[in-house]
Amino acid sequence: MTYRAPIKDMLFVMNELAGLEAVSQLPGFEEATPETAEAVLDEAAKFNEQVVAPLNRAGDLDPSSWKDGVVTTTPGFKEAFRQFGEGGWQGVLHPQEFGGQGLPKLIATACNEMLNTANLSFALCPLLTDGAIEALLTAGSDAQKATFLPKLISGEWTGTMNLTEPQAGSDLAAVRTRAEPQGDGTYKVFGTKIFITYGEHDMAQNIVHLVLARTPDAPEGVKGISLFIVPKFLVNDDGSTGARNDVHCVSIEHKLGIKASPTAVLQFGDHGGAIGTLVGEENRGLEYMFIMMNSARFSVGMQGIAVSERAYQQAVAYARERVQSRPVDGSAREAVTIIHHPDVKRMLMTMRALTEGARAVAYVAAAASDAAHQHPDEAVRRQSQAFYEFMVPVVKGWSTELSIDVTSLGVQVHGGMGFIEETGAAQHYRDARILPIYEGTTAIQANDLVGRKTVRDGGAVARAICAQIAETEAALGRHGGAAFTAVQAQLARGRAALEAVVEFVVANAKSDPNAVFAGSVPYLKLCGIVFSGWQFGRAMLAADAKRADDPAFHEAKIATAHFFAEHILSQASGLRDAVVSGGAPVNALSAEQF
Amino acid sequence: MTYRAPIKDMLFVMNELAGLEAVSQLPGFEEATPETAEAVLDEAAKFNEQVVAPLNRAGDLDPSSWKDGVVTTTPGFKEAFRQFGEGGWQGVLHPQEFGGQGLPKLIATACNEMLNTANLSFALCPLLTDGAIEALLTAGSDAQKATFLPKLISGEWTGTMNLTEPQAGSDLAAVRTRAEPQGDGTYKVFGTKIFITYGEHDMAQNIVHLVLARTPDAPEGVKGISLFIVPKFLVNDDGSTGARNDVHCVSIEHKLGIKASPTAVLQFGDHGGAIGTLVGEENRGLEYMFIMMNSARFSVGMQGIAVSERAYQQAVAYARERVQSRPVDGSAREAVTIIHHPDVKRMLMTMRALTEGARAVAYVAAAASDAAHQHPDEAVRRQSQAFYEFMVPVVKGWSTELSIDVTSLGVQVHGGMGFIEETGAAQHYRDARILPIYEGTTAIQANDLVGRKTVRDGGAVARAICAQIAETEAALGRHGGAAFTAVQAQLARGRAALEAVVEFVVANAKSDPNAVFAGSVPYLKLCGIVFSGWQFGRAMLAADAKRADDPAFHEAKIATAHFFAEHILSQASGLRDAVVSGGAPVNALSAEQF
Structure with a gap:
């Protein structure tokens, strides 16, 4: 077993710090009792420990690959994602109305942590899909919701966020992709998007791209950006998938880490225009995108905690096994396992303390988000929302920055073996490095x-x-x-x-x-x-x-x-x-x- | 130009903080005037900027490879190393008696920094050779000195340090390699050594392995370790190379970074015994090895400074070029180069300040080492030696730990581009990770x-x-x-x-x-x-x-x-x-x- 979910610590934080009992008393969350939470966590642990975690190293050794516009993911990913969807894991947080489980963010957060600890690269696909679901729930039309949400929530289709362009990274004012109205309610989209996570892959029947673009008369800057749905395959009226849309993956990046997650360059409209439909109102795209981003930012913060947990567990396992040097206090005449040396303990305690501290902050924030949505008292909702919003940049920024230190210590605990790729400690150090960058740098x-x-x-x-x-x-x-x-x-x-x-x-x-x-x-x-x-x-x-x-x-x-x-x-x-x-x-x- | 030697800062530190003027007045260093220092640094800069630095990325893309016991280094390395030897760069620090230049450690340190900034992987070969030279200068017999030193100092041959075994990393008491006296003054050496930097390669005619091993009656623990010279090719009485010795490279490691530097597993004596000669006295091997290690530890500290300098220069170049977002103070209505954003400045200042601070500490320590060796007053020598010895673990530990932070910031300054391997920022982050581990962990x-x-x-x-x-x-x-x-x-x-x-x-x-x-x-x-x-x-x-x-x-x-x-x-x-x-x-x- 390369990963064992820290259920005891998760439940401690949920019950003692984040107030799971109080969350379960919010209207709509009556079923989310501490007992239910424990049962859900146990199931999530089983799935992630047994199905997802074993694919983590494979994804590093045999990353997603591109050929002639087609991306093939790491062997095993497709089947694991099928099980993920069928198990209902994409829908933990989302409304029952569209096939989700409607559980509190507090419980979903613990599930997400496990998925990410098991496999950061794999987890990115559901992470982006979550963002797309949130945006459609908030700003989509009833028809868009009916068409896309059930498929996204079931895991049959996946979602992406298309923001970045070569000249527009942190600065979305510089977005140039354009969308031309066709007079029939659809638009033709033209442009290049880069750094699109799971922008192309073979794990789902369809990919629902949410794309920032400008309509012809849009004002300059961020106030002229609209949001469009541009599916890989057009969707027929009966919900079945139809013709291939004019969006193509022209390459994927060769990255330092999270190699199994394909990072695509997408070309829209090179063959006449990619068909898209507007989400919500024109020129309000940035606002909707922030819904996706706030969801994604919190989740990326969880990724920092998740990879830290994985690095910690691996370092502890090695420190319990590796025998080297006698104890400094003279308590043994023979060499001991290195977990007995004070500096190794200091490193493990640092990893542990940073990880547990960040987990507690994030889970408390998740519970505040639940209260912000469901509490009957408006003043409490408002206060909880303000607290949550204050915490989002902290959860994203701090949890990901510390993941660099924690995964680096994970390598250090292994000594020379940490620098050898076969050991696996170095993968976490490489994987973590993207976390303080994407979805908004620190x-x-x-x-x-x-x-x-x-x-x-x-x-x-x-x-x-x-x-x-x-x-x-x-x-x-x-x-x-x-x-x-x-x-x-x-x-x-x-x-x-x-x-x-x-x-x-x-x-x-x-x-x-x-x-x-x-x-x-x-x-x-x-x-x-x-x-x-x-x-x-x-x-x-x-x-x-x-x-x-x-x-x-x-x-x-x-x-x-x-x-x-x-x-x-x-x-x-x-x-x-x-x-x-x-x-x-x-x-x-x-x-x-x- | 991917690297420009920071000669101005180096000379400032040498002159204003490390007292180059005073060093040049020490007996034996009369030629090492500030003017000479500047001329040497200028030449070193030219060679490292033009010949060595351009091979850095190539070494990452096309690392050393192993086939049937033979290691082939990155194309270009062999020729660059020939020029390195012919230019006299291996001998900057070493006695003129054996072909060196006999310059102060203070000047040699600046040269070493440049070599390492240009190419960490390439520089490791001379770094280890320096250690071997130091050990032979201190403990070698006159015959050993005459046979090996001129060839090592000229760069015709290179040196290695063979300490680590699978069960003996930080703890040399656990060394098991054995050396059996043959009665003719030679020994047969049997055992496995791992993590041997440049333990096998194609850049020199011969490789002089310095090997820790135990003689048959040696006491247990570190007091029973002796040091042996085991050359790859035996050396004839006339100094020419003779038969292939029984030391063979059975594999090299697949590493996170410094991929051009071959990290060998060496098998001694699988075909009858590797012929070696004792260095100094039996059972004093650890003491001699510490001479090599102290030299190497200081040099690895310089590697931390060196890779930090490289990452800094690359980040500054990118920040001067990349245009993104308007300034926060409203001083421009258009997007500006990111070097104008306060947090980018903060990151660059952090990189710069850590690097310059560590450089100053190291150069001051190097000058103390010069005084410790050459000062006419014994009290000053003793005091300087104590100061230098106090500084060695700090230079090694602190400069390498900070190199992780600095190279990580180097990635961060690049944003998403930093995570793409083609950019090159990620290489420094990977390369640096070994520095707080080898030659003694932090x-x-x-x-x-x-x-x-x-x-x-x-x-x-x-x-x-x-x-x-x-x-x-x-x-x-x-x-x-x-x-x-x-x-x-x-x-x-x-x-x-x-x-x-x-x-x-x-x-x-x-x-x-x-x-x-x-x-x-x-x-x-x-x-x-x-x-x-x-x-x-x-x-x-x-x-x-x-x-x-x-x-x-x-x-x-x-x-x-x-x-x-x-x-x-x-x-x-x-x-x-x-x-x-x-x-x-x-x-x-x-x-x-x-």
């Missing part, structure tokens, strides 16, 4: 955190979160004991650092934007570690209360919280200095001085 | 720093360095001005953090070794950033004094120092907490609890 997330999430409300949501953190500090103080007061002290310092940064950002964003945006990524990282430290504070209180149930598990949680505080949360003041005092030297050099 | 360096370098003298050298840092703080204070006092403040905090850690390590190493060694890597990183910050403090004072000579260069140096202090040196207190308060939770979990 800088894009950080700009969102500064602009839309902090400055726009004058720091109100950020301050409200800090007030919640202070409550956890107080609870840790009331509890007492060495580990608890140590975490309290680091959390208080971390929260104070965050407050200082929020005030700096709010005060200077207008007057000195260069200085503020120079600190946007350190601000995002500070949020990541303080929010993780906060959840660890809550976790150790909950673990202490439940200690007797399972002492080894709960004591490990307390020790991991303590480790996180001293080794990671302790970095908060350095990040504060980087933001508050470090803006000027970032901007001091001219382009020529570099 | 943990091994950190244990050396704690044990031999700090605890053994009760922290005396560490405290003496802190006292020197305090002098720089005072000079910054006397100078005054915003950037200088900001750096002074961060440096004072960093130095205080380091003092606290040194006292903790000295006080607890015996009584609580697990807690101290749990913090050994954070201690090493703290040394790396505080020493870099110290050199930046000295650098900004020197740059200010020279400002008028070249304002753009010297003002960039001052800004980079300021950046380093606020963004990187500011992490010192977090690292202090990790060491001083973080030991207990590292060791809290049992092997089963992970």
